[in-house]
Amino acid sequence: MDMQIRPRRLRYGEALRKMVRETRMDQSSLIYPIFVKEGSGIVEEIPTMPGQYRYSIDTMGRKLEALIDAGVSSVMFFGIPDHKDEIGSGAYAEDGIIQKALQKAAKEYPQLYRITDVCMCEYTSHGHCGVLCGQEVDNDKTLELLAKTALSHVQAGADMVAPSDMMDGRVAAIRNMLDQNGYCTTPIMSYAVKYASAFYGPFRDAAGSAPSFGDRKSYQMDYHNSREGIKEALLDVAEGADIIMVKPAMSYLDMVTKIRDTVQVPVAAYSVSGEYAMIKAAASLGYIDEEKIICETAASAFRAGCDIYLTYYAQEIAQYIQEGKIG
Numbered sequence: 001m002d003m004q005i006r007p008r009r010l011r012y013g014e015a016l017r018k019m020v021r022e023t024r025m026d027q028s029s030l031i032y033p034i035f036v037k038e039g040s041g042i043v044e045e046i047p048t049m050p051g052q053y054r055y056s057i058d059t060m061g062r063k064l065e066a067l068i069d070a071g072v073s074s075v076m077f078f079g080i081p082d083h084k085d086e087i088g089s090g091a092y093a094e095d096g097i098i099q100k101a102l103q104k105a106a107k108e109y110p111q112l113y114r115i116t117d118v119c120m121c122e123y124t125s126h127g128h129c130g131v132l133c134g135q136e137v138d139n140d141k142t143l144e145l146l147a148k149t150a151l152s153h154v155q156a157g158a159d160m161v162a163p164s165d166m167m168d169g170r171v172a173a174i175r176n177m178l179d180q181n182g183y184c185t186t187p188i189m190s191y192a193v194k195y196a197s198a199f200y201g202p203f204r205d206a207a208g209s210a211p212s213f214g215d216r217k218s219y220q221m222d223y224h225n226s227r228e229g230i231k232e233a234l235l236d237v238a239e240g241a242d243i244i245m246v247k248p249a250m251s252y253l254d255m256v257t258k259i260r261d262t263v264q265v266p267v268a269a270y271s272v273s274g275e276y277a278m279i280k281a282a283a284s285l286g287y288i289d290e291e292k293i294i295c296e297t298a299a300s301a302f303r304a305g306c307d308i309y310l311t312y313y314a315q316e317i318a319q320y321i322q323e324g325k326i327g
């Protein structure tokens with residue numbers, strides 16, 4: 001057979017396959033999202049996300065320690081307050097759930113990098129991501145509250161803030177607020193390319209943040225659109241975003257690649273609750289091999305071009321990297 005080029009030559013044996021591997025992964029690229037709620041002694045499994053829990057402030061340390069031991073050094077905090085109101089005042093309360101969790105984490109786990117999700121939906125009685133004017137979210141009024149929320153997170157010990165509300169102009173509003181208060185070195189990771197997605201379903205169960213009426217389509221993006229995502233990413237970079245996020249990940253890897261090719265800042269991909277739930281459910285039925293699917297899914301996000309990966313499987317992925325199964 002006269003065949004000089006044989007791609008299979010580079011596929012014989014694990015050592016060679018690893019040598020020529022194009023995508024490398026590192027534990028430092030992983031961020032774990034954690035749910036913290038009011039109360040004490042709580043370790044409550046989330047029914048739609050088996051293996052994931054809501055913790056109270058006194059129990060969250062168990063998970064944080066396990067993450068640190070596995071090599072995950074960054075966490076994104078989500079708060080579940082006891083009290084919700086029209087204006088989401090728990091989001092920026094000095095003694096709010098996130099603020100208290102940050103203070104404790106900063107004191108007890110200073111080696112952990114603390115990121116917070118900045119949004120109103122977990123704190124508003126109507127479950128929308130901002131304050132309402134009639135049946136609509138009032139963009140510009142919401143900006144003031146988001147900026148206030150971001151500032152209170154940073155004052156409580158957040159190392160980075162991540163606005164996920166999708167209001168226009170929120171990166172600039174948060175940047176100004178942080179700068180005016182002396183936090184000009186605190187980075188903003190913007191959920192810039194965030195779609196109105198059914199993949200957030202389990203998260204909304206976990207956080208009790210489903211909108212009580214309507215949907216989020218007037219602020220999150222229509223999933224038929226791609227150029228619009230680039231527009232959002234470029235705008236947020238111009239407003240001062242330090243990192244751009246694409247969310248969800250699995251069905252949006254085209255956007256990860258496009259954004260990676262468009263902006264000069266690091267790109268994050270968020271493998272959301274519905275992605276986790278699908279893998280868990282199929283694995284529990286014995287239809288797929290959970291470990292192999294976790295590895296393949298994570299590698300595909302990095303192959304698509306993300307630099308940072310947010311995932312409920314962060315601890316497992318860190319362990320698989322350590323064991324040489326991926327990366």
Ligand code: PBG
Pocket residue numbers: 117119121129164165199200201202203204271272273274
């Ligand atoms: C808050 C927020 C959501 C998620 C992250 N931040 C929910 C939403 O936008 O409805 C989803 C995360 C996940 O599904 O894992 N706005």
